Amino acid sequence: MSNSVKVLLNDLYSNLIEDDMQEFYVAQPIPGYPWARLALKEGCLALVAPSATKADLFDIELEHIKVQFDLEVQIKTNDQTKIERVSIIECKSSTVWLLNAFLDFTSMVLLGLDVNRPVEINKFIQNLINLFRSLTQINNKSVQGLWGELFVISQSTDPTISVLSWHSTPNDIYDFAKSAERIEVKTTTGIRRHSFAHQQISVVSGLQVFIASLILNQDEDGVSCVDLIEDILPRLTSDESRQSLISKSVRTLGVDWRLQDSVKFNAESAKIALKWYDVANIPKIPNPLPENIYALKYQSDLQTTAELSLDELRKKGPLMINFIHV
16 A cells, blocks of 8 residues: 555654744645645644735634645754745644544645645645534544445546446445446445344335445555545546545545544455355345334345346446456
8 A cells, every 4th residue: 555655754753853943834845746845843743834815715724724824934944944934734643543633644745735736825724624623513424434435436447437426425335336336335244144224224216225344354554535536536537536535435434534444344355255246135124124114124134145247246236346346
């Protein structure tokens, strides 16, 4: 898995050394992004960007970061200290999880930039702000659940199609939808038994619904959600898909983002264990349900359920075919 930008930022951070009682930022340029610098002041990590025009922009203070535009500060870069007018996005504490989140978000937003267009500093900063806003939201899915969806996207032939078909909101019935096709991703760390909403596995006339079933093995040397995101981002072909991947991933975990870096799974074993099913074959309670029964959820055991063969998958619609990994 490619994670070069995150590694690069981690290396820069480890090399930022502050002097005792200093009153300035210590900064280093980010290779490949010469307009941006990673900085440190009083133990708190910051990102220094060119001074942005203040039209429609106001200094912002969120729970975890503060953002100041067109600020005059003293910065030491490559042993030279001078007063500069810049924009600064700065962590409000030096807690480990916040430093990791700051590096995660900076890495993802940098990777999400369109290399063929000039950098829009204001937009770049706003994208970072939006990610930090998401850290205060209630999670809509577990880290394991998000990992499964990101893994399936990473295995697809054209991840741009996959990302643009990804759920608009976490409350959508299915994880992926395009035209008359629907795909739901389920994960487990035990036997192949998954929890379903009855509505998800009910056969609907006019819809082709498929289930991706993953058995995951937790592995401290494995792959995190950020690793998967950074593997997918360079393969996306539109700004819309890049921003969608980043924002939906962070919004999905919300306050639980701080957990994602410690939850890693073995990607190779996941690839081997991935199976696809037609929803018509999933064990289910038959319709119609008794009166006054709503929002029914239960577990279905797929250990003896017939999976779809590669030949069968190749005869399905374009969305399903896109997800086939050969």
